[in-house]
Amino acid sequence: MTEFILAGVQLRPRIGDIAGNIERSSKWITKAAEAGARLVVLPEASSAGYVFADRAEALRYAEDIPGGPACSAWAALAQKHQLWIVAGVTEREGGRPYNSAVLIGPDGHVGTFRKAHLWNDEKAIYGRNEAGFPVFDTPLGRIGVGICYDAWFPETFRSAALQGADLIVLPSNWVPVPGQPADVPAMANLMCMTGAHSNQSYVAGVSRVGVERGQEFVGRSVIVGPDGWILAGPASNDGEELLLAEIDLIGSREARHGNPFNQPLADRRPDLYVTRDARCAQNGRRD
Amino acid sequence: MTEFILAGVQLRPRIGDIAGNIERSSKWITKAAEAGARLVVLPEASSAGYVFADRAEALRYAEDIPGGPACSAWAALAQKHQLWIVAGVTEREGGRPYNSAVLIGPDGHVGTFRKAHLWNDEKAIYGRNEAGFPVFDTPLGRIGVGICYDAWFPETFRSAALQGADLIVLPSNWVPVPGQPADVPAMANLMCMTGAHSNQSYVAGVSRVGVERGQEFVGRSVIVGPDGWILAGPASNDGEELLLAEIDLIGSREARHGNPFNQPLADRRPDLYVTRDARCAQNGRRD
Numbered sequence: 131m132t133e134f135i136l137a138g139v140q141l142r143p144r145i146g147d148i149a150g151n152i153e154r155s156s157k158w159i160t161k162a163a164e165a166g167a168r169l170v171v172l173p174e175a176s177s178a179g180y181v182f183a184d185r186a187e188a189l190r191y192a193e194d195i196p197g198g199p200a201c202s203a204w205a206a207l208a209q210k211h212q213l214w215i216v217a218g219v220t221e222r223e224g225g226r227p228y229n230s231a232v233l234i235g236p237d238g239h240v241g242t243f244r245k246a247h248l249w250n251d252e253k254a255i256y257g258r259n260e261a262g263f264p265v266f267d268t269p270l271g272r273i274g275v276g277i278c279y280d281a282w283f284p285e286t287f288r289s290a291a292l293q294g295a296d297l298i299v300l301p302s303n304w305v306p307v308p309g310q311p312a313d314v315p316a317m318a319n320l321m322c323m324t325g326a327h328s329n330q331s332y333v334a335g336v337s338r339v340g341v342e343r344g345q346e347f348v349g350r351s352v353i354v355g356p357d358g359w360i361l362a363g364p365a366s367n368d369g370e371e372l373l374l375a376e377i378d379l380i381g382s383r384e385a386r387h388g389n390p391f392n393q394p395l396a397d398r399r400p401d402l403y404v405t406r407d408a409r410c411a412q413n414g415r416r417d
Numbered sequence: 418m419t420e421f422i423l424a425g426v427q428l429r430p431r432i433g434d435i436a437g438n439i440e441r442s443s444k445w446i447t448k449a450a451e452a453g454a455r456l457v458v459l460p461e462a463s464s465a466g467y468v469f470a471d472r473a474e475a476l477r478y479a480e481d482i483p484g485g486p487a488c489s490a491w492a493a494l495a496q497k498h499q500l501w502i503v504a505g506v507t508e509r510e511g512g513r514p515y516n517s518a519v520l521i522g523p524d525g526h527v528g529t530f531r532k533a534h535l536w537n538d539e540k541a542i543y544g545r546n547e548a549g550f551p552v553f554d555t556p557l558g559r560i561g562v563g564i565c566y567d568a569w570f571p572e573t574f575r576s577a578a579l580q581g582a583d584l585i586v587l588p589s590n591w592v593p594v595p596g597q598p599a600d601v602p603a604m605a606n607l608m609c610m611t612g613a614h615s616n617q618s619y620v621a622g623v624s625r626v627g628v629e630r631g632q633e634f635v636g637r638s639v640i641v642g643p644d645g646w647i648l649a650g651p652a653s654n655d656g657e658e659l660l661l662a663e664i665d666l667i668g669s670r671e672a673r674h675g676n677p678f679n680q681p682l683a684d685r686r687p688d689l690y691v692t693r694d695a696r697c698a699q700n701g702r703r704d
Contacts, residue, residue, distance in 0.1 A: 246686050247685070261689075262690075283615065284575070285571075288690070289691040289692075292691045292693065292695050294695075308644065309644050309646045315602075317610075327569075328569055328570065357595065397534050397535075397536075398534070399570075403575070404575070406579065406687050409580060
C-alpha cells in the first residue's frame, strides 16, 4: 500500500501578516489532514506574502528555518497529523532573505530549497540558490522541489528527475501571462503537464490567489500525473481551494519507467546537448 | 522588412510510393509558394513513408542527400519559387538508413539533421545522430531542427535556442498519446508551446495524417509564436492541410530577448543543473 492522498492548498496569504497566514494555512492543512492527506503543498511565500518593496522589507518578515514562527507551526501540524508539508517561506539566513520552500515531516524539518531562477525584481531582493535541486527521499517517495518561475526552465524538472524524483512540487505565485487565451490551459499548467510527461514524474503546481500591491495572482493550481494529464484542478483563478489526488509514487515506479521502447530519461542524448549559451561561439557576437 | 510567411504542410505520405509522395508534396509546396511562403515545412518521412518493417526495408526506400529523387525534386521547387524547404526524408549513407530532415534553399541543399531521439523500434532501424543540433543561419533567420520524438526532450529546443535559433522546426509523425483528453490540446502541441515559451523561439510542429500498417497518425500541426501561443492550427487530425503564419525571426530578436527582468535564456542557472542520470550516485542503485 504505497498510494496516498496528495493535497494542494491554493491560498491567499496577506503581506506582512505572519500570524494571520499561519492561522489560515493551518486551517487548510487541518482540512487536508481530515481528508486523509499525507502530503500537503502550500504556495510560494505562504508565511509572509510576496510583493515586498525591497530587500529590507523582505528581511523584516523573513524567518529562520526551522525555528521561525510559520515553520514551527507547520512542524507542529505535521507531527500532530503525521504528514508531510511543503510550503513556501521567506527565509532569513546570514542577514539575507531567501525565497525558499521547506519540506517538513512528522519528525520535523527535512530540507530546504531556495528558488533557483529569480524572477523580475526578486533578483534585487533575494539571495541566490547555490545548492541546486535537492531530491528528498521520504517514506512517500522521492520529492524534488521548484518554486514558481523555476517551472519555466525544463532543467528544473529534469534535474529532479535525473536524481530519481517521483514527484516535483512547485509552490508558486503564478501571475498572468500575456496573451493567455481563455480556451487554453494557463501557461503555468502547460509547464507542469509537459514537465510531468517529459520526465514521467508527478507534478504538483500549487499557486496563490488575490491581489497584493497591484500584483494579480491567477491561482489555477494543478496536480498532474506522470503521463502529463491533470489529476486534480485546475483550481479557480480567484478562490482559496483544496485540491486532492490519490497518487502512488513508489508503487508506480516500474510502470512509469518500464516501457521497453520509450523511456524518456533513458532515451536522452546528453552527449549531444548544448547546455550553455553558445551564441557567441557560433555567430561571433550576440544580437 | 524581415517578416515572411511560414507554411506548414500537413501531408499523408504513402509508404514506399516515392514518386507519389514527390507529386503530392510538390503540389502542396506550389500552393504554399502561391500563398507567398518563403519557408515550407513538411512532415517527418515525407519521401517514402514511415512504418518500415525493418532496416532492410527502410534502406530500400532511402535516398542519398542531396542527390536522391525527393531531395532533387524539392531543390528544383526551392529554386523555382526562391524559397526554403525543411522536409523529413529517409536518408541513406554508408549502407545505413537515417531518419533525417533536410534544409534546402534556393541555391540547393543547406544542411541535414538526423533524428536525435529514436522512438520505439526506430532504434533497430536507423543510424544514430552523432552531430547534435545544428542551427542553420539563413537570410530568413536562424533555424534549428528536431524530428517528432525529439520534441519530447526539452533539450532539443534548448540546444537550438542556446545556439541562437529563432525558429525550431519539427517535421513529425505524431501518434496518439494515451489518455489524451478531448478538451486539451494534443500533448505534441503542448510540447511545442512550452518549448517556444521557455526559449522565446518560434516553433513549427508539422505532422502527418492517415494510417500506415495499422499505425495511426494524428495531424494537429501547429505554428507557435515565441510567447508560446498558437499562431496557426492546430490542423485537423485527419486531413492534408496548409498552415500559414506571418512571422518575423530577425526583426523580433530584440523584443523576444529584450525584457530587462526576465530573459529565460539569460536567467538559466547551468551551474546548478543535473544533466546526466544521477540516480545511481544518489541512491546507490537504480529502481
